[in-house]
Amino acid sequence: MASAEDQANWHWAEGIKFALEGVKLLFLLNGAASVAVLTFIGNMRVGSGLLVGALIAFALGAASVIPAMIFAYLTQLHYGNAELSQQYQFSIWRSAVNFHYWAYTFMALGLLCFLVGVALAACGLWHVPPVNLCPPLK
16 A cells, blocks of 8 residues: 555656646647638638637637646646645645536536537538539540
């Protein structure tokens, strides 16, 4: 069985990994989607309130990464501290669980913003007239 200090170190290391991977994933999803919509708008010269809404949703999804990362880090920091503190272990553990729920809430918010952005972009692009890339035959 590992010592309390080893378990605390493991939790702290996992907290850093969790925060970094979560940031990468949500930021990549929302950032890449924003770039794709902006590229389409720029190349096709189309404007739509739905596409603007999609960009806002993607931006909010990317922004939700910041509190998700902070809460994920605080979660693992408190789990690690709870392993070291015998006197306040329950109180610290309860705080860690609360931070854990907030981290997942912001991660879910980022994913929800991504899905809303995709839906808005799809609806906005649905009304774009088709482009005929082939010249007419004479």
